[in-house]
Amino acid sequence: MPFFIIAGAVNGAISVALGAFGAHALADRLSAHYLDVWEKAVHYQMFHAIALLAVGILMSPSLFGPSASLTWAGWLLLVGIIIFSGSLYILSLSGIGILGAITPIGGMAFIAGWIMLIIAAVKFSH
Structure with missing residues (x-):
């Protein structure tokens, strides 16, 4: 489904922009603790942007194709x-x-999304 590829790409771009913003614009304005929190947000956004891209690619007809499990994975x-x-x-x-x-x-939504991705892979392998 192209939606999840687009959502992944948009979130990847936002993650890069917010990472740069944090490193340059916030470096002198936030404490080290809050800069670490900001960086954690950036990292998790990027990791899951890539996962959204994977979900979108897996939904292509030449791979797993559309499925409820993949759709749930993407939304979660x-x-x-x-x-x-x-x-x-x-x-x-x-x-x-x-x-x-x-x-x-x-975090629970992330975990549930990964579990739905596992379910989709198991269903596809049978």
Whole structure:
């Protein structure tokens, strides 16, 4: 499904831009702790942008083809990026500690997305 390829590419580009922004514009404005939090958000966004690309590629008819498992994997990974990385970006900029309580929801979405990818691979192999 081209949607997940586009979503992966967009998130990859955003990740690079926010990584550069953090390294250059925020380096003198945030504490070392919050710069580390920002960097963690960037890394997880990029890892999962690549995973979205993989989901989109696997959905092509010449590979796994469209499947409910892959569709769920893609949506869960995208939601994970928004909640996990998004909450960490906002936490870094605002210092509002309660946002750290939201981050694990995004982490659970990541895990569920990876599990759905495993399910899709197992189904395809049978």
